[in-house]
Amino acid sequence: MKIFxxxxxxxGALIMLTGCSKETxxxxxxxxxxxxxxxxxxxxxxxxxxxxxxxxxGPETFAEYVNTMSGGRLQVQVFGAGELVPGFEVFDAVASGxxxxxxxxxxxxxxxxxxxxxxxxxPFGMNVTEMNAWLHYGGGLExxxxxxxxxxxxxxxxxxxxxxxxGWFKQEINSLEDLAGLNMRIPGLGGxxxxxxxxxxxxxxxxxxFVALQTGAIDATEWVGPYNDLAFGLFRxxxxxxxxxxxxxxxxxxxxxxxxAYNALPADxxxxxxxxxxxxxxxxxxxxxxxxxxxxxxxxNEHGVKVKPLPDDVLRALKDAxxxxxxxxxxxxxxxxxxxxxxxxxxxxxxxxxxxxEQAYYNNR
Amino acid sequence: MKIFxxxxxxxGALIMLTGCSKETxxxxxxxxxxxxxxxxxxxxxxxxxxxxxxxxxGPETFAEYVNTMSGGRLQVQVFGAGELVPGFEVFDAVASGxxxxxxxxxxxxxxxxxxxxxxxxxPFGMNVTEMNAWLHYGGGLExxxxxxxxxxxxxxxxxxxxxxxxGWFKQEINSLEDLAGLNMRIPGLGGxxxxxxxxxxxxxxxxxxFVALQTGAIDATEWVGPYNDLAFGLFRxxxxxxxxxxxxxxxxxxxxxxxxAYNALPADxxxxxxxxxxxxxxxxxxxxxxxxxxxxxxxxNEHGVKVKPLPDDVLRALKDAxxxxxxxxxxxxxxxxxxxxxxxxxxxxxxxxxxxxEQAYYNNR
Numbered sequence: 001m002k003i004f005x006x007x008x009x010x011x012g013a014l015i016m017l018t019g020c021s022k023e024t025x026x027x028x029x030x031x032x033x034x035x036x037x038x039x040x041x042x043x044x045x046x047x048x049x050x051x052x053x054x055x056x057x058g059p060e061t062f063a064e065y066v067n068t069m070s071g072g073r074l075q076v077q078v079f080g081a082g083e084l085v086p087g088f089e090v091f092d093a094v095a096s097g098x099x100x101x102x103x104x105x106x107x108x109x110x111x112x113x114x115x116x117x118x119x120x121x122x123p124f125g126m127n128v129t130e131m132n133a134w135l136h137y138g139g140g141l142e143x144x145x146x147x148x149x150x151x152x153x154x155x156x157x158x159x160x161x162x163x164x165x166x167g168w169f170k171q172e173i174n175s176l177e178d179l180a181g182l183n184m185r186i187p188g189l190g191g192x193x194x195x196x197x198x199x200x201x202x203x204x205x206x207x208x209x210f211v212a213l214q215t216g217a218i219d220a221t222e223w224v225g226p227y228n229d230l231a232f233g234l235f236r237x238x239x240x241x242x243x244x245x246x247x248x249x250x251x252x253x254x255x256x257x258x259x260x261a262y263n264a265l266p267a268d269x270x271x272x273x274x275x276x277x278x279x280x281x282x283x284x285x286x287x288x289x290x291x292x293x294x295x296x297x298x299x300x301n302e303h304g305v306k307v308k309p310l311p312d313d314v315l316r317a318l319k320d321a322x323x324x325x326x327x328x329x330x331x332x333x334x335x336x337x338x339x340x341x342x343x344x345x346x347x348x349x350x351x352x353x354x355x356x357x358e359q360a361y362y363n364n365r
Numbered sequence: 366m367k368i369f370x371x372x373x374x375x376x377g378a379l380i381m382l383t384g385c386s387k388e389t390x391x392x393x394x395x396x397x398x399x400x401x402x403x404x405x406x407x408x409x410x411x412x413x414x415x416x417x418x419x420x421x422x423g424p425e426t427f428a429e430y431v432n433t434m435s436g437g438r439l440q441v442q443v444f445g446a447g448e449l450v451p452g453f454e455v456f457d458a459v460a461s462g463x464x465x466x467x468x469x470x471x472x473x474x475x476x477x478x479x480x481x482x483x484x485x486x487x488p489f490g491m492n493v494t495e496m497n498a499w500l501h502y503g504g505g506l507e508x509x510x511x512x513x514x515x516x517x518x519x520x521x522x523x524x525x526x527x528x529x530x531x532g533w534f535k536q537e538i539n540s541l542e543d544l545a546g547l548n549m550r551i552p553g554l555g556g557x558x559x560x561x562x563x564x565x566x567x568x569x570x571x572x573x574x575f576v577a578l579q580t581g582a583i584d585a586t587e588w589v590g591p592y593n594d595l596a597f598g599l600f601r602x603x604x605x606x607x608x609x610x611x612x613x614x615x616x617x618x619x620x621x622x623x624x625x626a627y628n629a630l631p632a633d634x635x636x637x638x639x640x641x642x643x644x645x646x647x648x649x650x651x652x653x654x655x656x657x658x659x660x661x662x663x664x665x666n667e668h669g670v671k672v673k674p675l676p677d678d679v680l681r682a683l684k685d686a687x688x689x690x691x692x693x694x695x696x697x698x699x700x701x702x703x704x705x706x707x708x709x710x711x712x713x714x715x716x717x718x719x720x721x722x723e724q725a726y727y728n729n730r
Binding site (some may be wrong): 129 | 409430433434435436455460489493494495497498499500501502503527528530590591608609610611614631636637640641643644646647648650651652655656657658659661662671672674680711714715716717718719721722723724725726727728729730
């Protein structure tokens with residue numbers, strides 16, 4: 001940690017200096033840093049249980065990267081959901097400056113900004129590779145920043161789960177009729193599409209799901225995928241696990257930063273924050289990719305979970321309903337239309353290319 | 366750039382100090398940094414033309430990240446292939462310390478280390494998502510470091526192209542017979558598999574390909590994908606563009622660092638190097654994903670390129686030959702066997718899970 005080295009040397013120079021002059025600048029307290037070498041302490045609030053696999057590891061990794069890269073000049077402390085603020089109040093906490101930073105999913109803020117869910121996942125939309133390309137080379141991140149700017153909040157891509165599983169159902173789903181009146185925990189645009197085909201979408205943070213499912217307050221839930229679903233023990237509360245992920249085909253998480261706090265950082269620390277988010281964005285997907293299959297095998301072999309695809313008529317109905325919901329949203333909210341137009345144009349192109357590359361390779365190998 | 370701020374202040378203190386004492390430490394030259402705040406200047410040599418789209422942008426982005434995050438304490442200068450050393454001498458240059466760092470592809474070093482190509486791409490092997498997960502959460506990176514350790518070189522994942530195209534052929538390929546005696550530029554294990562089915566693999570750096578193809582020194586070439594292939598103008602030298610990528614289904618690039626140079630860095634700069642490589646690893650894929658489709662449309666619509674799949678019998682023969690080559694390599698080289706065993710075990714698991722997630726989603730959406 002060279003940074004402490006120079007601080008000590010500088011403090012030493014000052015001590016010698018004070019021997020012959022009183023014109024010394026004040027030292028920066030215990031750290032010995034002068035004002036120009038200021039130490040920043042940031043709170044990072046999250047929507048996840050502290051240290052939760054994948055989602056919760058992302059912000060911890062971020063903090064570790066930043067603390068080390070900055071030589072301790074930017075110290076980030078991570079809070080689990082409910083430790084400082086509830087999981088669904090992360091955005092407000094960052095906007096108000098209660099915390100300098102947050103880690104969450106953009107679709108949690110759809111009540112405030114109808115376009116927000118586009119920056120986490122759209123049913124039958126882009127997968128993780130496509131989403132990252134749109135955000136960083138297709139104009140997506142600029143639109144995301146435009147959306148959050150009125151709140152003084154700056155978003156960064158903050159990891160991705162890959163394709164999420166369709167979820168856990170207490171009863172088997174054999175046809176579209178089985179969804180009628182079903183209470184299911186499903187957030188974002190997926191929830192609105194689910195309503196369109198006759199279901200009843202419910203929103204709650206991850207930590208509340210297990211009890212709701214076990215007590216029968218909900219009949220079904222999606223959460224993430226085998227790695228996280230196993231960690232919550234959802235298999236103890238529902239028997240049927242459907243894999244045909246449709247509602248969140250590559251869910252982006254977000255790091256959000258209070259604009260004033262960010263602007264107060266020197267350029268090197270700003271870049272450290274930015275690059276650390278990019279690295280975590282990749283790292284979280286790597287963790288999910290490596291751990292999901294192990295967890296799936298455990299669910300099947302140790303817990304006797306039945307894993308199955310959704311029936312074709314259900315998938316078809318969901319796909320049709322998705323188009324309807326997206327068209328309605330575009331008609332209702334000009335910012336939704338602006339963001340979705342960019343998303344759709346990029347998606348059409350990249351999906352076409354993936355037919356010749358990623359998709360063709362999956363099917364050829 | 367606070368770092369310059371404190372340097373100036375420190376220099377100021379020294380100037381005042383020298384007014385009443387001669388016991389001053391030497392300043393660190395123009396930068397004003399003392400020894401504890403040492404500035405490091407690194408050369409980064411690459412196997413690509415300077416600033417080449419994707420491959421060449423990766424090291425430039427890395428340098429920009431590191432220069433800014435370190436406040437100028439670690440200054441990285443990037444050299445294109447042939448500017449300081451030839452493209453195929455990057456590894457030796459880093460091992461010897463001629464350059465502190467390199468950016469290349471591991472399969473270029475297969476003459477030195479038979480197992481090296483596993484860390485770039487295996488025919489019919491893992492795609493980019495799977496490869497990154499194996500490297501960072503499946504033990505892959507540890508094995509890679511074990512392989513390079515005897516040379517005093519530390520590897521980091523350094524970007525990925527995604528699925529590469531099967532390549533450019535002067536004549537149409539209608540059956541396996543059309544490959545017999547064909548001179549094709551194809552590196553790594555793909556080249557050995559190509560030889561197994563009757564072709565003649567040739568190795569050369571990217572910069573040499575166009576002339577070789579145009580003069581007929583080679584009959585065919587793979588390079589990367591539409592984005593890079595368009596930049597080289599390969600469509601001017603061959604008419605047939607085959608998309609069914611099989612030989613490099615998610616090619617990892619590498620950053621390599623001279624071990625002594627790395628160990629000489631303080632902990633904050635070491636972490637800055639590590640995290641910057643992770644961020645570039647993601648960023649390069651984003652660039653390829655966003656640009657490949659645009660380039661493919663340009664090749665088809667503006668340059669009249671015919672894009673087609675390889676015949677089924679060719680793909681089948683290549684797949685069989687791949688198994689043979691991998692078995693032979695495992696029998697010949699214990700380190701190849703050790704690395705490939707880890708790779709294969711991870712691949713079998715993750716491919717099984719991707720059947721229910723990424724692959725299923727591509728086919729359902």
